[in-house]
Amino acid sequence: MEEIDRAIVAALTADGRLSYTDLAERVGLSVSAVHQRVRRLEQRGVLKGYAARVSFEALDLPLTAFVAIRPFDPSQPDDAPERLAHLPEIDSCYSVAGEDFYLLLVRVAGPADLERLLQEIRTSANVTTRTTVVLSTPYEHRPPKVGPDTLNHRHRGSNEPSA
Amino acid sequence: MEEIDRAIVAALTADGRLSYTDLAERVGLSVSAVHQRVRRLEQRGVLKGYAARVSFEALDLPLTAFVAIRPFDPSQPDDAPERLAHLPEIDSCYSVAGEDFYLLLVRVAGPADLERLLQEIRTSANVTTRTTVVLSTPYEHRPPKVGPDTLNHRHRGSNEPSA
DNA sequence: CATGAAACTCCGAAGGA
DNA sequence: TCCTTCGGAGTTTCATG
16 A cells, blocks of 8 residues: 555666556556556655766766855855856755855866866855865665655645656 | 767756657657667666656655764775665765765664664774764755766767677 | 556667768 | 668556446
8 A cells, every 4th residue: 555655666766767567567556556656656746756867977077076165254145055056067955064054066077177166166155165075986876765664645745747 | 969969868867757759859850769879878878777856755764964984993994885885874975085984975764863873884884973964955966967078978888889 | 446448659670861 | 870760569648437
């Protein structure tokens, strides 16, 4: 019942292009039933979308780094995420507890691009930066465990169909 | 020509379930031609796979944190990534330059689970930890810019037709 | 939740620029 | 080599019970 939704979510996080036919076979339901469940999981916001995984090396973005930032002037309004959103090198932006305000995950072609990006970050958001270069990535974006206590039914997505 | 591969990659990173029909329409080629290009991008390792994006709140994993680790005894072999791989709460593991050895991105249900996980990390890998809690995530996993200098043709995936 | 049928998509074969 | 067209097999999607 609930178990089946978990199986569906687990299967789709591992392979986002699974056909409903394959999914139905895996979870032991008809194709239509699985299709309905997936649509409801999407509407509830449990499934937020689908993405291809790309090789950043192949895209000529082999250098990954974490950039911790804090405002140069802490009295000014803190809108760093919006001010930085236009920079495509920024993969992710986390607001964090601790000494820094935000932690950015960035991907660039090499040290020269990283330098340019850091200057751009500092001037765009009026912040200081502290950068940690990633040397290698043993693993990344592993599918979460979709276990027994999982799949909170009270959750509601304030969302629209993902485009 | 090359432009088309970039358009395909960009489209699939934004929506990994796009049909070949839609893709073909977007890039102005026949369905078969697009299908061939996608297959080659997959074989070259440019497209590494597809995944559904899930709401971690809905999965009852609302607490994200970064855990920086370094060995308790630096003279011992450093196999922390393998020793920690069995922990499903660990989303990603980065080997980093700087004071720490690895940076982990973890997702848990709450503070109690985080405490348990940190203990497990320390004992499993014989490391000390320094944890930064994520308060909110303005954005995450944005599609990379797939621009003019992009899509390195020299890159080879693990399997390659003999040439 | 299952069935079934229509519409659509996938995917390889064959041929042309 | 890369594209296109074409057709059978498979998939998606919806109405109905």
